[in-house]
Amino acid sequence: MSKVIDALSVLLVLGAISAFAVGVVALGERRDLVALYWLAIGGLVLRSAVELLRPRPSAR
């Protein structure tokens, strides 16, 4: 199961890069809202990948 989570985190990082790429392409096509949408998606996906790696310590 741990390997699946590791693979998922790699896929999430690659997905985030893809989202950034789509956002930049949309920016080139002057679709600003779509570009911002995909850039935000990329940020969220990267955040998910980070949390999968190092969860925050639980509050005591």
Next chain:
Amino acid sequence: MIRLGGVELQTPSPSRSDLPRALRALRGRLSTVLPGVYAWLTTVALPSVQHEARAGARLSAFFALLALLAAPLFIDERPRLGRALGIYSFVGCSLLTWALLGAGFVQSQGDPLLSALGAIAFTLYALGWGSLRRRDAVPEDAPNVIPGPPLRPRSRPQGSPPMVFGLISAAALVPICLAFRVVDPARALFGHAAATVGAIVSITVGARVAVSIGQRERLPPVAERLNAAAVPLALMALVFGLGFLWLVVR
């Protein structure tokens, strides 16, 4: 001799070991001051002298030099004052000089090599304000240390981590290349900025992913990892859903 709560404490007397310590401190100061003086000469003093500069610019350049030379005198006894002089005052007065020089400074036809060397000197000056750990010092004994599991010694990663990191690094270059296709100047600027920031963050996260794959035993249990990522994953699903809805409605 110090009396503390009725107990007499013997203070250490100056010994021969102070001499190498002083020499080390002096060497550290030189590594800070020499690049600073060179940076000041090339990027602050020369423009102030060569152009029809205001008196204010020359005065602030002089204060920058004063702050630069005074900082090492205070850094041991009063480190905050030393850093305030050496970093904030020196850099602040240099910035003020450049601001007061104005367009004349920007349009000056100075030697670009000299300017580049001055920039390098500023970098060395900034690095000189850092400090290296003493050879016999234990990092975990520092009073501000954050408690946590002991750090593992470095080791060469085996298997997939280098491949994963290479793949992510190569993929991170794609948005940067695509940013060159944006024609509109304002959008191109934003596109380059967004692509660069995205690539830096992606490579940073990718490095952590690759390292964690190589050292799996350090990671918490799977359920804990999934729980931690639940909120951003749910948020991502929500944004995806909203985007899909917007696509359908439109």
